[in-house]
Amino acid sequence: MNPSEVIRMALASLGVHKLRSILTMGGITIGVFSVIGVMTAVSALRTSVETGLSFLGSNVFQISKWPTGIQVGGFNREKYRKRRPITYAEAQRYRALMAGTTDVVRLVSWGDGQAFYAGRQSSPNLDYGGTDENFLAANQESIDAGRNFTAADVELRRPVAIVGQTVLAALFPSESPLGRSIKVNKHIYTVIGTFAKKGTSFGWDQDEIVMVPISRFLEDNGIKHSSINIATQAESQAAYGDTLAQGIIAMRLARKLPPEAENDFDVYSNDSLVAAFAQVADSVSEGAFVVSAIALLASGVGIMNIMLVSVTERTKEIGVRKSIGARRVNILAQFLVEAVVLSVAGGLAGILLGVVAGDIAASKLNAGIVFPWGWALAGLLVCTGIGVGFGFYPALRAAKMDPIDALRYE
Amino acid sequence: MNPPPEASPPPAALPRPRPIRPPGPLVIAIDDVAKLYVMGEETIHALRSVSLRIHRNEYLAIMGPSGSGKSTLMNMLGCLDTPTSGRYEFNGRNVAAMDDDELAAIRNREIGFVFQTFNLLPRSNALRNVELPLIYAGLPPEERRERARQALADVGLGNRLDHKPAELSGGQRQRVAIARALVNRPSILLADEPTGNLDSQTGVEIMALFEELYERGNTLIVVTHEEDVARHARRIVRLRDGLIASDEPA
Numbered sequence: 001m002n003p004s005e006v007i008r009m010a011l012a013s014l015g016v017h018k019l020r021s022i023l024t025m026g027g028i029t030i031g032v033f034s035v036i037g038v039m040t041a042v043s044a045l046r047t048s049v050e051t052g053l054s055f056l057g058s059n060v061f062q063i064s065k066w067p068t069g070i071q072v073g074g075f076n077r078e079k080y081r082k083r084r085p086i087t088y089a090e091a092q093r094y095r096a097l098m099a100g101t102t103d104v105v106r107l108v109s110w111g112d113g114q115a116f117y118a119g120r121q122s123s124p125n126l127d128y129g130g131t132d133e134n135f136l137a138a139n140q141e142s143i144d145a146g147r148n149f150t151a152a153d154v155e156l157r158r159p160v161a162i163v164g165q166t167v168l169a170a171l172f173p174s175e176s177p178l179g180r181s182i183k184v185n186k187h188i189y190t191v192i193g194t195f196a197k198k199g200t201s202f203g204w205d206q207d208e209i210v211m212v213p214i215s216r217f218l219e220d221n222g223i224k225h226s227s228i229n230i231a232t233q234a235e236s237q238a239a240y241g242d243t244l245a246q247g248i249i250a251m252r253l254a255r256k257l258p259p260e261a262e263n264d265f266d267v268y269s270n271d272s273l274v275a276a277f278a279q280v281a282d283s284v285s286e287g288a289f290v291v292s293a294i295a296l297l298a299s300g301v302g303i304m305n306i307m308l309v310s311v312t313e314r315t316k317e318i319g320v321r322k323s324i325g326a327r328r329v330n331i332l333a334q335f336l337v338e339a340v341v342l343s344v345a346g347g348l349a350g351i352l353l354g355v356v357a358g359d360i361a362a363s364k365l366n367a368g369i370v371f372p373w374g375w376a377l378a379g380l381l382v383c384t385g386i387g388v389g390f391g392f393y394p395a396l397r398a399a400k401m402d403p404i405d406a407l408r409y410e
Numbered sequence: 411m412n413p414p415p416e417a418s419p420p421p422a423a424l425p426r427p428r429p430i431r432p433p434g435p436l437v438i439a440i441d442d443v444a445k446l447y448v449m450g451e452e453t454i455h456a457l458r459s460v461s462l463r464i465h466r467n468e469y470l471a472i473m474g475p476s477g478s479g480k481s482t483l484m485n486m487l488g489c490l491d492t493p494t495s496g497r498y499e500f501n502g503r504n505v506a507a508m509d510d511d512e513l514a515a516i517r518n519r520e521i522g523f524v525f526q527t528f529n530l531l532p533r534s535n536a537l538r539n540v541e542l543p544l545i546y547a548g549l550p551p552e553e554r555r556e557r558a559r560q561a562l563a564d565v566g567l568g569n570r571l572d573h574k575p576a577e578l579s580g581g582q583r584q585r586v587a588i589a590r591a592l593v594n595r596p597s598i599l600l601a602d603e604p605t606g607n608l609d610s611q612t613g614v615e616i617m618a619l620f621e622e623l624y625e626r627g628n629t630l631i632v633v634t635h636e637e638d639v640a641r642h643a644r645r646i647v648r649l650r651d652g653l654i655a656s657d658e659p660a
Contacts, residue, residue, distance in 0.1 A: 005545055016533055320529045323490060324590065325518020325546040327511045403490045407529070 025346030027299025032350025038288035040358025085227035106134035130217020146193030307394035319406030339391020347383030434466030443496030474649035522591025
């Protein structure tokens, strides 16, 4: 018997009880939807994290009081809050200790503010911070016009600023900003340069930024509560491991930590951020996997139930088919294919809905659209497996029916 | 020969004299067949000892009151069931020793069933119902459709191909069932109370169709408890208590 003929029969039978078929498929759809939805969102995020999460330059690690936002398991906020802030003096001590290893140590202190020029203003919460000449290398920034900070700017606490493209567009729609004085919060700075465009990452406009020398920034804004983030760039990838180890020692010395105390600062890099995200993604995926495994199991039982009902209802039909020459394998195939069609159709709907929902969720987080082929294929295989696995017993029951009893059934 | 005017026959009355075709090769050979059913403590002898020979070109009626073993014999002749003891050869092949799938193949190729309740698939149209045995026989779609169309035309339903059973009258449904039974050119057509669910006029029409089928060269076995139906056959086998009580020409 021709396989297309079997599928045709299955579709015809399923079409008779449309509502029942759709409801049965619904269970599978939900199970597949949950796993595919989460996997789509996660892989979209993963892709953009791997390509887009690079606010630190290459071979750079950062030391700060606060850990990154990506945490696995419980986040013990209190532990971090109690840490002493990293002071400017400690940061400078660190830089001095690292002098023999690398010259590229960038200090940054972050705040937020609003910039004004000639009656125009920026958005009220731009990134306003103090840093030094190594900001470009450590933060993957570059200068579009004008110049970078110099060591002298920092040493002499010069009131100068470099602005991002979004701020530039807001304050200087039609003139060069270089040499102009802008006001950020209450402080006046002369613009000496502009950063090249960096774009948006996870909804965060990286061009909405005004940077000034860190010494000036601390003087203007007070140093009491701000903690300094220190980025260190190793001279090469080969030197990264050693530089990191030295950096941790230097920081412990700078902070005057006793030997038995654990580090009271966090160290991370692009790679460790990506790895941390991957860990989060993995545990989310595992959760979704378990949930949908349960949902699929439940809907598999649903399919078996509906197929048993169907076999009983169609006992007479089975008898007729047998009396005109259907062999066991024909009947088995017919009911098995019905179960597989149910679960695969449900699975396809789940995949489609899941991909759409996952991509919508991912695009809300500014991640790109992806189609998780691997998961979709796996989903289809699992659905086929469910159809075969849970459809087999009812189909076997149908195939083994005695034709005389089946014909007599009313 | 003109019928007497006062006894004008119904339109589909049997033509007289009825032709009798010479018997062909042996199709069915049953020797000392018995069938026992064990129901709990009790053993029921549905068939005690039946021996029967049926040749191609015969038109046979099997009669008997309920409980006589007529249904059991029919199921066995139709290869839906195998005997507990005895020998059953169909076209020289030992059916008693066959497994389910071999029996299914015999049913598909050698036997055409016609049931009292028609047993058509309600969701399929006439053409599709008639095609079904050919699907199981593995025929390609084009040939299948052509033969099903021809079989329906042969029973006078060439213009009802797309009708579902619910859209057909009882007589038309039984004609679809007969077309389905004949479409695979079986050795025998096995009908179980073929007029039992039809009004008498339609019953007469179906029996006239059977007569026509016989004259066209089919081998017919009709199982019935109605004398009116049985008298159309050329040979009547009567069963009683699981034994053949009589076996004589009609």
